[in-house]
Amino acid sequence: MDSSINIILPRFRSLNHLLLLAILSSIYRFTSSSHGGDSPQELRIGFRVVPDPSVSSFQPIITDSTGNYSFGFLRTNGNQLALSVIHAPSSVPVWSENTNPLARWADPTELFFNGSLVLSDSRTGVFWSTATLGDRVWLSTTSNLQIQKLDGGATALWQSFDFPSDTLVENQNFTTSMNLVSSNGLYSMRLGQDFFGLYANFMGSSPGQMYLKHGALEAKADIVDGHPIYLVLKSGGYLGMFQNGSIPVDVESFNSFQQNTSGNLRVRIEPDGNLKGYYWTGSNWVLDYRAISDPCELPSSCGSYGLCTPGKECSCLDNRTADGSGKCASPETPVSGDFCGAYDNRYKVLRRSGVELPFKEYMGYQKMDSLNQCESACEQNCTCWGAVYSNYSGFCYMLAFPIQTLLAVGDDTKMGYFKVREGAGKKGVNEWLGLGLGLLFGAIVIFAGVLGLGWYRRRKRGVKGYLEEDGNVGIGPYKDLGAASFRSIELCEK
Incomplete structure (x- = not known):
C-alpha cells in the first residue's frame, strides 16, 4: 500500500492537480465531439464550441439516440454558417436557423449554452439566442431540437418544431402562426382559415402573391368557424388538415398513402416554389408528392419575362429562344422600386398576344372596355409592371411585381402589356458619361x-x-x- 502511494504522489501532489485533470479531460471530450467525433446526446450549461476550419460541410454538435439526426454547424456560402438539424444518413437539412447576417465560419464565432443556446462572436455580438433558462439541450428521435427544464421531468421551454424553416417532418404540427419559407426566400406556405396556400414574394412584402390555394374538402368532418386549423404530416403518407380532434377535415394523399411504409417522410417548399413530399427508402429520398404537377403553373418556371408552353418548353416573351435557365431578362435590369422615380421611368414596352397568367384566379382584376384602357391604367400606375387583358371577358389583371413566367395559350384575344426596365441602357449612359468626364478630367x-x-x-x-x-x-x-x-x-x- 505504501509503495503504491509513493508512486501516485509524485504525479499528483495536490487535490488541485486532480481537479485540473478532470477539467482538462472534460474539455477534451467536448472538443473532440464538436470536431467530428462521437457527438453527445445532450448539452449542459457551460458547453462551448467553435467552427472547425477543417470541416467543409457539416460539423455535428449533438446527435439523437438513434443516430438519424444531428444538430450542428452547416457551412454555407463558402465561409458562413447556419445552425441546422440534418438527416444524418443523407445529410439533408430538415431545420435551419439562418441568422441575418450570417455568422462567419471562423473565430471568434462560437455557440454556447448558458441556459439559452446562443450563437455570437465578440465583434458582432449575438446573432441568435433561444432566450431561455433551461438545464439542457436535447435532440429527439424525430429531429426536434429542444431546450429543456429538468424539474422532476423534462419540460420543453423552446423547440425547433415551433420555428420550421422550409421543411416539415412526420408528426410535426404546422399552425397558423408558422410559415415555411424556401431556401431562396422567394416562396412560402401559410395556413388560412380553412386552407393552406403557397405565396410568391417577389417584392419583399409579406405574404406576397398567392399562386396555389388548397381548401379543406371537409370529407370526414366539418370545419367550425372561429377554431384554427393545423396541418400535420402523418406517417400514413398524407398531409392532414385538423381542427378539433383526430379526424382530419382534409387529406392530401402521397403516393405512399396507406402502404404501411416504415421510412421517414418529409415535405419541403422548394426553391422553384413547389411543395414536395419525400419518402426515405433507407438509401435515398424518393419523390412522394408534389402540390403542383404541371411545371408551367409554377410562378417562374422559365424565369423572368419567360413564356411556358405545355411540357415546360421555355421561350421568351420577346420571341427569343431561352436556354431553359431563365435568361430572358437582362441581369442588369433592376427589380425594385417604382417607375416614377429619377431614371426609373426609363423603360420600353413589350406587347405579346396569346398569353395569360398561371395563377390569375388568385389575383385581383378590373373590368375595362378595351385593351388600350387596360394599358393606359398600367402606364399611369407607378408600381405596375405589366397587365394582361382578355378581350372576351374584359378583365384587366395588373401586376404589382416584376414580370415572371407567363403561360402560352392559343387564344390571341388574351394580350399582355409589359414594362421592361432599360437596365443595360442606363448602364450604357452612365458608362459614356463616366468616360466623358474622365476624358475631360x-x-x-x-x-x-x-x-x-x-x-x-x-x-x-x-x-x-x-x-x-x-x-x-x-x-x-x-x-x-x-x-x-x-x-x-x-x-x-x-
Missing part, C-alpha cells in the same frame, strides 16, 4: 501640367534670362539697379 490635368512646366522653367530662368537677352550680365534679379527698366518702374511708382 484627363485633358484638364494635361493642360495644367503643361502650364505648370512652363511656369517652372520661366521661374528657373528668372530675371537673369531677361537681362541676358538685353546684353547685361549679372547674378540675381537686382544686379543693375541703375538699369533703364528699373528706373522706369521707380518713376512710375512716384
Whole structure:
C-alpha cells in the first residue's frame, strides 16, 4: 500500500492537480465531439464550441439516440454558417436557423449554452439566442431540437418544431402562426382559415402573391368557424388538415398513402416554389408528392419575362429562344422600386398576344372596355409592371411585381402589356458619361501640367534670362539697379 502511494504522489501532489485533470479531460471530450467525433446526446450549461476550419460541410454538435439526426454547424456560402438539424444518413437539412447576417465560419464565432443556446462572436455580438433558462439541450428521435427544464421531468421551454424553416417532418404540427419559407426566400406556405396556400414574394412584402390555394374538402368532418386549423404530416403518407380532434377535415394523399411504409417522410417548399413530399427508402429520398404537377403553373418556371408552353418548353416573351435557365431578362435590369422615380421611368414596352397568367384566379382584376384602357391604367400606375387583358371577358389583371413566367395559350384575344426596365441602357449612359468626364478630367490635368512646366522653367530662368537677352550680365534679379527698366518702374511708382 505504501509503495503504491509513493508512486501516485509524485504525479499528483495536490487535490488541485486532480481537479485540473478532470477539467482538462472534460474539455477534451467536448472538443473532440464538436470536431467530428462521437457527438453527445445532450448539452449542459457551460458547453462551448467553435467552427472547425477543417470541416467543409457539416460539423455535428449533438446527435439523437438513434443516430438519424444531428444538430450542428452547416457551412454555407463558402465561409458562413447556419445552425441546422440534418438527416444524418443523407445529410439533408430538415431545420435551419439562418441568422441575418450570417455568422462567419471562423473565430471568434462560437455557440454556447448558458441556459439559452446562443450563437455570437465578440465583434458582432449575438446573432441568435433561444432566450431561455433551461438545464439542457436535447435532440429527439424525430429531429426536434429542444431546450429543456429538468424539474422532476423534462419540460420543453423552446423547440425547433415551433420555428420550421422550409421543411416539415412526420408528426410535426404546422399552425397558423408558422410559415415555411424556401431556401431562396422567394416562396412560402401559410395556413388560412380553412386552407393552406403557397405565396410568391417577389417584392419583399409579406405574404406576397398567392399562386396555389388548397381548401379543406371537409370529407370526414366539418370545419367550425372561429377554431384554427393545423396541418400535420402523418406517417400514413398524407398531409392532414385538423381542427378539433383526430379526424382530419382534409387529406392530401402521397403516393405512399396507406402502404404501411416504415421510412421517414418529409415535405419541403422548394426553391422553384413547389411543395414536395419525400419518402426515405433507407438509401435515398424518393419523390412522394408534389402540390403542383404541371411545371408551367409554377410562378417562374422559365424565369423572368419567360413564356411556358405545355411540357415546360421555355421561350421568351420577346420571341427569343431561352436556354431553359431563365435568361430572358437582362441581369442588369433592376427589380425594385417604382417607375416614377429619377431614371426609373426609363423603360420600353413589350406587347405579346396569346398569353395569360398561371395563377390569375388568385389575383385581383378590373373590368375595362378595351385593351388600350387596360394599358393606359398600367402606364399611369407607378408600381405596375405589366397587365394582361382578355378581350372576351374584359378583365384587366395588373401586376404589382416584376414580370415572371407567363403561360402560352392559343387564344390571341388574351394580350399582355409589359414594362421592361432599360437596365443595360442606363448602364450604357452612365458608362459614356463616366468616360466623358474622365476624358475631360484627363485633358484638364494635361493642360495644367503643361502650364505648370512652363511656369517652372520661366521661374528657373528668372530675371537673369531677361537681362541676358538685353546684353547685361549679372547674378540675381537686382544686379543693375541703375538699369533703364528699373528706373522706369521707380518713376512710375512716384
